[in-house]
Amino acid sequence: MQKFAPSILVLALSAALAGCQDKGPQKDKVNIDKNPYPSTYKAMPATATLITNATVLTGTGERLDSADVYIVDGKISQIGVDLNVQADTTVDAQGKWVTPGIIDVHSHLGAYPSPAVESHQDGNEMVSPNTAQVWVEHSVWPQDPGFNRAREGGITTLQILPGSANLFGGRSVTLKNVPAHTMQGMKFPDAPYGLKMACGENPKRVYGAKGVAPYTRMGNMAGYRQAWIEATEYKRAWERYEQEYAAGMNPDAPKRDIRLDTLRGVLDGEILIHNHCYKAEEMAMMIDLGKEFNYHSGTFHHGIEAYKVADLLAENGNCAALWPDWWGFKMEAYDMVQENVAIVDAVKNSCAVVHSDSDTTIQRLNQEAGKVMYTANQKGFNLKEQDAIKWITYNAAKSLGVADKTGSLEQGKQADVVIWDKNPFSVYAKAEHVYIDGAKVYDRKDEKYQAVSDFMLGQR
Amino acid sequence: MTKLKLSMITGALLASSAAFAQVTAITGVTVHTATEQGTLNNATVLIEDGKIKAINPENVTANETINANGLVLTPGFIGSMNQLGLVEVGAVANSRDASDEKAGLDFDPSYAFNARSSLIPYARKGGITQSVVSPVNYDGAYQGLAFTANLSGEFDSVTDKHTAFVIYLGAKSKGSRALSFQQFIEKLEGQKAKLAKKDDKKDDKKDADKPSGEERVLTQLLNGEMPVVISASRAADIVQIIKLKAEYGLDIIISGAADAVLLADELAKAEIPVIVSAVSNLPSDFDAMHATLENASKLEKAGVKVLLTIAGDSSHNLYQLRFDAGIAVSNGMSYNSAIKAVTSNVADAFAIDGGKIAVGQPADLVLWSADPFELSTTVEKMWINGEEVTTESRHDKLRERYTTDSELPRAYTK
Numbered sequence: 001m002q003k004f005a006p007s008i009l010v011l012a013l014s015a016a017l018a019g020c021q022d023k024g025p026q027k028d029k030v031n032i033d034k035n036p037y038p039s040t041y042k043a044m045p046a047t048a049t050l051i052t053n054a055t056v057l058t059g060t061g062e063r064l065d066s067a068d069v070y071i072v073d074g075k076i077s078q079i080g081v082d083l084n085v086q087a088d089t090t091v092d093a094q095g096k097w098v099t100p101g102i103i104d105v106h107s108h109l110g111a112y113p114s115p116a117v118e119s120h121q122d123g124n125e126m127v128s129p130n131t132a133q134v135w136v137e138h139s140v141w142p143q144d145p146g147f148n149r150a151r152e153g154g155i156t157t158l159q160i161l162p163g164s165a166n167l168f169g170g171r172s173v174t175l176k177n178v179p180a181h182t183m184q185g186m187k188f189p190d191a192p193y194g195l196k197m198a199c200g201e202n203p204k205r206v207y208g209a210k211g212v213a214p215y216t217r218m219g220n221m222a223g224y225r226q227a228w229i230e231a232t233e234y235k236r237a238w239e240r241y242e243q244e245y246a247a248g249m250n251p252d253a254p255k256r257d258i259r260l261d262t263l264r265g266v267l268d269g270e271i272l273i274h275n276h277c278y279k280a281e282e283m284a285m286m287i288d289l290g291k292e293f294n295y296h297s298g299t300f301h302h303g304i305e306a307y308k309v310a311d312l313l314a315e316n317g318n319c320a321a322l323w324p325d326w327w328g329f330k331m332e333a334y335d336m337v338q339e340n341v342a343i344v345d346a347v348k349n350s351c352a353v354v355h356s357d358s359d360t361t362i363q364r365l366n367q368e369a370g371k372v373m374y375t376a377n378q379k380g381f382n383l384k385e386q387d388a389i390k391w392i393t394y395n396a397a398k399s400l401g402v403a404d405k406t407g408s409l410e411q412g413k414q415a416d417v418v419i420w421d422k423n424p425f426s427v428y429a430k431a432e433h434v435y436i437d438g439a440k441v442y443d444r445k446d447e448k449y450q451a452v453s454d455f456m457l458g459q460r
Numbered sequence: 461m462t463k464l465k466l467s468m469i470t471g472a473l474l475a476s477s478a479a480f481a482q483v484t485a486i487t488g489v490t491v492h493t494a495t496e497q498g499t500l501n502n503a504t505v506l507i508e509d510g511k512i513k514a515i516n517p518e519n520v521t522a523n524e525t526i527n528a529n530g531l532v533l534t535p536g537f538i539g540s541m542n543q544l545g546l547v548e549v550g551a552v553a554n555s556r557d558a559s560d561e562k563a564g565l566d567f568d569p570s571y572a573f574n575a576r577s578s579l580i581p582y583a584r585k586g587g588i589t590q591s592v593v594s595p596v597n598y599d600g601a602y603q604g605l606a607f608t609a610n611l612s613g614e615f616d617s618v619t620d621k622h623t624a625f626v627i628y629l630g631a632k633s634k635g636s637r638a639l640s641f642q643q644f645i646e647k648l649e650g651q652k653a654k655l656a657k658k659d660d661k662k663d664d665k666k667d668a669d670k671p672s673g674e675e676r677v678l679t680q681l682l683n684g685e686m687p688v689v690i691s692a693s694r695a696a697d698i699v700q701i702i703k704l705k706a707e708y709g710l711d712i713i714i715s716g717a718a719d720a721v722l723l724a725d726e727l728a729k730a731e732i733p734v735i736v737s738a739v740s741n742l743p744s745d746f747d748a749m750h751a752t753l754e755n756a757s758k759l760e761k762a763g764v765k766v767l768l769t770i771a772g773d774s775s776h777n778l779y780q781l782r783f784d785a786g787i788a789v790s791n792g793m794s795y796n797s798a799i800k801a802v803t804s805n806v807a808d809a810f811a812i813d814g815g816k817i818a819v820g821q822p823a824d825l826v827l828w829s830a831d832p833f834e835l836s837t838t839v840e841k842m843w844i845n846g847e848e849v850t851t852e853s854r855h856d857k858l859r860e861r862y863t864t865d866s867e868l869p870r871a872y873t874k
Contacts, residue, residue: 114742118633146742201551307862308870327855328579328776330551337859360739360771367783370835378838379859427786427835459749 029245030253032261034270037137039187041176043437048072050087051098051419059100059393059408063386069098071415074438079409091433097424099389100408101156101416101436103396104362105274105321106301106355110175110183111136111160113144114359115455124163125170129207129214130227132195133259134170136162140183145453146359147186151177151442152450153363154424154431156416157188157407159400161301162196164276165206167214167223169196171262172274174400178436179451192272192401194298195262197224199277199286200332221285228293231263238264266295272401273298278332280308287316299399301355304333307343310350319351319399320344324371341369341391342376342383353399354391365392370425385425414438483508484846485522486827488529491515493817494804498796505533507823510846514819526827531840534799534832535815536589536611536824537781538806540735540767541626541689541715542774544583544591545573545609550773558596565647566673567604569595570621579775580613581853586779587826589844590619592810594626594689601628601640605677606689608812610824612844622686623810625677629701630692630716631747641700648708651678687711687810689735693718694747702730713809715769718748721755724762733809734764737771738788756801757792766793767809768801786833798833822846 049071056064056079068083069076078085111123122139125131140160150158155177162169172194175186199220208215214223237254244251265271273290277283277300290297299319300306304327306313306320313320322344327336337343345352354369356362373388397407406414415438418424418431434442443449484507491500493515504520506513546569548555557572573593583591589611595604603626610617629640654675671679680686690701693716702723705712714720715735720727727734741753760766768784770777785798793801807815814824823846830837839851861873 115745115748117745149741307859325777325780326773328549329773331549334549335858337855337862339859339863343859343863358772359742363739363741364787367835371783374836374838379863425835427783427833428790430790456743456749459743 026245026248026250030241032256034265037135037184037187039189040182040184041178041180041187041189043074044178044439044441046071046074046415046435046438046440047088048086049089049091049435049438049440050083050085051091051093051417054093054096054098054419055423056098056409057100057386057389057424058410059389060410061386061390063384067098069409069417071417071435071438074415076409076411076413076415076417078411091419093419095422096432097420097422097429098409099154099366099418099420099424100393101406101418101434102154102365102392103400103407104150104155104158104356104365104392105299105353105396105399106357107150107158107160107359107362108163108357109146109150109158109160109359109362110140110142110144111162112359113141114146124165126163126165126206129166129203129212129223130168130259131162131166131170132168132227132262133257134162135173135193136160136170136196137173137183137187140173140175140186142180142183142186143453143455145456146362147177148179148451148453149359150362151434152431152444154366154418154420154434155362156418156434156436156441157397157400157402158362159194159274161194161274164196164198164202167198167203167220168227168263169198171271172196174402176436178441181454188402190405192270193262193265194272194274194400195266197273197275197277197286199275199282200279201330202276217282221289224289225292227263228267228289228295231260231267232293234260235264235267267293269295272296272399274301274399275299276301278302278304280305283309283318284312287312287318299351299353302333302357303344304336304340307337307340308335310344310347313344314347314350317349317351319353319395321353321355321396321399323357324354324368324375338375339372339379339381341372342381345383345387345391346381351395351398352391353395355396366420366424366429367427368392370427373425385423388425481508482524483513483522485520485525486528486533486825487520487525488527489531489533489827491817492532492534492796492799492832494535494796494800495816495818497818503533505817505825507825507843507846510823512817512819512821512823512825515817526841528827532828532830532832533817534587534826534828535803535817535821536826536842536844537587537802538815539583539588539591539769539774539778539781540806540810541594541606541769542591542778543596544579544593544611544775544778545575545577546593546595547775548574548577548579550776558594559598561599563595563597563604564674565602565604565625566677567595567602568607568621569593569604570607570609570618573607573609573618575609575613575615575617578854579778580611581851582776582855583778584611584842584849585839585851585853586782587828587832587839587842588778588781589824589826589842590812590814591778592623592806592812594624597628601644603627603691606810608810610844612847612849620812622680623812624687624689624713625681626689626691626715628691629697630694631745637697645704647674647678648682651675652682652708655679655682681710682708684709684711687713689713689715691715692747693720695719695722695750697747698723698727702726702732705730705732713767718744718751718755720764721750721752721758724759724764727759728763732764733767733805734759735767735769738768738784738791740771753787753791756788760793760797760801765805765809766797766801767806768798782832783835786835789833
């Protein structure tokens with residue numbers, strides 16, 4: 001807040017003096033580099049691969065029996081029965097199931113890695129309720145052995161989020177789950193950034209205990225609103241600068257603020273909201289908060305009470321990323337129902353997602369989705385495998401803004417694919433092969449394709 | 461859920477006299493006994509007076525017969541090392557009773573057990589019929605006494621107050637684990653010396669000083685009358701623990717045991733059971749560099765008695781135990797060993813009743829729609845001490861409220 005005041009002044013001055021300034025030659029335009037830490041990801045070596053005779057769940061709600069999946073140049077080329085194509089590698093998947101690569105929209109791998117020692121606590125900048133300036137990608141340790149374990153469970157894409165201590169926790173990053181020794185080597189090309197926000201108990205507990213705002217839930221709301229007001233002014237200041245510069249004037253650029261850059265990115269529709277928010281009444285208000293400041297309220301994570309506002313979520317185009325059964329660890333997690341995901345999913349235009357928030361359950365999101373499907377079906381729902389797979393593939397991709405690239409087996413999409421040894425919604429199911437951009441990145445039966453983190457090498 | 465399908469109920473009223481106790485027969489069922497009998501197909505199990513009266517009797521005389529053709533019967537699953545009944549909401553301080561900074565080595569949390577906790581019916585959804593409940597102490601080595609409770613939800617459900625002594629001897633964020641070992645050994649030595657002295661002077665004063673709670677616990681440990689659960693994971697620590705058993709004759713169970721796999725043969729030889737999570741496969745710290753999904757299986761195959769427990773929030777998530785057992789099976793554990801790891805191995809290690817389908821055992825039974833470890837399977841019916849219990853919890857009431865149409869606000873749907 002204090003930081004912003006001078007730049008407003010500068011602006012006012014520059015506007016007043018514009019008449020003098022626009023006579024001289026224009027200064028160099030100040031441009032903000034929106035991608036200063038770009039992805040260096042390159043797909044691993046791939047061959048044209050034909051997977052034959054599998055039960056295929058496309059991720060778009062379809063199930064194909066005895067079908068083939070043909071992968072060329074890292075993309076899904078064709079899907080169908082008895083494809084007549086030339087492949088370098090043919091995988092007989094008789095009796096096996098094929099799904100899109102699994103996507104976890106809520107992970108802290110790399111930022112809260114294993115081993116969980118003091119030196120590795122890099123996921124939560126708990127010094128101020130608004131740390132929109134931090135980017136979690138700057139914390140990601142690519143040697144976290146958890147990435148390899150997750151890949152063995154079929155995870156091909158994952159979003160790493162900062163923690164939930166702050167109202168604004170910072171930027172998230174979406175990664176391709178390939179082994180790399182830099183974060184940028186994993187960074188999903190052209191995936192939008194996310195902004196982590198948090199409702200409820202965590203921010204008010206962390207800051208209230210220090211005697212600073214927010215101390216209450218109403219303090220949380222005040223904190224968000226104040227920040228969006230600042231961000232709106234910041235956006236306006238930059239837009240005025242751009243307009244005046246374009247008009248041939250010679251304005252001074254507003255003072256750069258990386259915290260406000262992130263919030264402005266949301267207002268510009270470039271950064272997606274990922275909101276840790278458990279309770280029905282809070283989700284409802286967060287939707288309206290977005291309307292108050294002209295941004296979309298994005299995906300609600302951990303929405304334990306999403307089932308109470310399923311209609312509202314669908315009407316407003318919000319995804320809800322949920323656990324099948326975690327509960328009771330705090331008051332806002334008390335009203336869990338095991339059918340939460342199914343109830344959210346049952347509404348037209350909904351976007352139900354199953355997430356992990358765990359280095360353990362990320363290894364079996366298929367089973368997490370399975371728990372929901374079976375429990376809900378016992379209570380009168382009629383969900384099938386082709387429905388449940390969407391919660392951990394297509395809908396997850398939609399939540400992350402990458403559904404045009406991955407999340408389903410459709411022609412032209414990135415060939416992120418898992419071959420399961422059986423129905424993936426069985427407790428006994430295992431991923432046998434995992435492909436990312438058409439390249440085999442994991443093979444349960446071939447050590448050549450089993451990556452080992454630097455950290456685990458040579459330990460005995 | 462609570463109601464049986466009509467086809468399953470065949471009310472056979474044979475004994476008309478009230479003088480006969482109620483006998484329930486479960487027929488045509490696949491029984492995982494969790495004993496040396498293994499699995500019995502198309503079997504009949506008789507329940508009377510809260511106990512298992514007979515298995516495959518020649519003549520079946522029962523008041524109620526449940527035709528359980530195609531269904532599966534197991535002993536009720538047994539949880540361990542959780543805080544069931546000692547916590548309602550993790551972050552709500554006054555709903556927690558599993559620890560107290562003033563507690564001593566003989567801390568007995570069973571006084572605080574809340575049989576009406578909402579966690580109990582929820583855990584029953586996973587076929588859990590009893591649990592060994594443990595205190596926790598994040599600041600020190602001595603945790604206190606674990607107790608056993610059944611999941612009936614009745615006020616008298618604590619069945620054994622002093623099931624085990626629990627101690628943590630693993631990595632410390634402040635100080636050295638060496639001191640924890642050293643101080644525990646000092647206590648054992650001190651009590652051993654006291655007992656020896658007492659034996660010498662048997663005939664002197666009849667009434668020596670009444671032993672303190674701590675002394676009573678240590679005496680029970682030294683006499684092998686109560687197991688001690690040592691929570692530790694690093695292989696080097698487990699070597700020390702095996703020595704403790706040899707030196708003091710303690711009845712030791714190791715909990716955590718992430719790297720126990722490096723000492724599988726030694727643990728089998730020392731007859732030390734281990735309590736492990738089937739899903740813990742990350743190097744959470746330098747004590748757990750060898751955690752893999754195959755560890756439970758490797759330990760079992762080496763002859764170690766394996767008990768499965770839930771990692772993380774083991775109280776609220778206790779119902780998941782059956783899924784963890786399935787994961788152990790899919791990573792190499794034999795099916796019957798996995799059944800035992802959540803039933804008879806727990807009962808045997810802690811010397812408590814239950815966990816087996818055998819004549820004379822308490823009728824803690826679960827009738828499953830199919831393989832109890834599979835995600836698609838449900839509890840059809842369950843009993844604790846022969847009494848049928850429901851799997852309905854407040855979670856079901858919430859679901860019903862929000863999936864039932866009403867013109868009035870939801871609050872009127874009850």
